[in-house]
């Protein structure tokens with residue numbers, strides 16, 4: 099039996115590697131492995147969310163389909179109106195998927211500057227969309243805005259702007275986002291703010307000004323709920339209403355729902371999570387920047403990108419050495435638009451930070 103043509107042509111998505119995989123491959127103890135490959139929250143979820151999950155016993159019942167309470171809580175958190183919010187049950191990834199389902203006709207083009215989050219392309223290809231690559235300037239570490247503008251054609255349907263950008267860690271200025279949004283109001287500008295809390299900058303005000311801006315958010319990072327898969331979108335009520343028509347009705351499980359609601363109300367947890375995340379990032383940046391063989395990008399996110407060419411190893415070679423020592427990093431070779439010498443690491447606890455830095459020094463010397 100043959101699948102659709104696009105399925106037979108596509109490669110699988112390459113996610114960060116898990117502790118189980120690395121433990122098995124290198125004969126290590128799973129508990130000793132430090133995971134810096136997937137931009138997660140290393141401090142665990144809100145204790146209140148954990149307690150609420152334990153009390154949610156009605157899992158024999160379907161989840162809430164009326165998500166109004168959670169939407170209201172997220173609208174309050176974001177400073178927008180309830181009718182400007184949508185929630186998804188496979189994280190921000192589900193939001194990107196329903197955006198594609200809602201707007202993409204086969205043959206439509208989408209623009210993405212490279213390197214950026216590879217899942218946009220992975221999902222949009224499935225709907226017959228055609229990628230057009232713009233450029234992230236790796237010398238200056240900033241978006242090449244003209245490369246986006248020059249890529250627009252009459253077939254352009256969406257433009258993805260990830261800020262802070264994964265994997266470079268840098269922000270796109272609000273001026274640049276507005277400039278792109280003003281070009282054609284029939285092009286959807288998808289502003290991915292998965293990591294905005296670590297930058298303490300948001301573009302949510304733009305959704306009142308530009309009906310073609312859609313902001314993506316997630317509870318997988320600052321909110322510590324990557325395993326619960328909760329994502330949000332902020333946009334004009336018209337776009338939100340279209341998406342509600344076709345999004346999966348029950349994808350947000352009862353456990354995810356209660357975890358998300360409780361976390362959003364745990365303001366102390368959110369504040370501490372942002373504070374500790376920024377502190378961890380700055381520590382890692384300072385320590386990595388002292389290593390002469392690395393070129394390290396300052397970051398506004400919960401991860402740091404660095405170039406390892408001067409170590410004499412490729413990213414794959416160096417990552418494997420680190421993995422053999424129980425450190426999982428993200429070898430960025432699977433990102434398009436970047437050569438073989440880039441590694442991305444996520445924030446971790448201070449104890450893990452120190453161990454990572456010690457092993458890193460040993461491995462590159």
Ligand SMILES: Cc1ncc(COP(=O)(O)O)c(C=O)c1O
Nearest residue numbers: 189190191215264292316318329
């Ligand atoms: C830029 C960006 N957007 C979206 C996502 C997806 O997040 P979620 O876990 O909510 O699906 C990620 C995950 O790492 C990401 O890096």
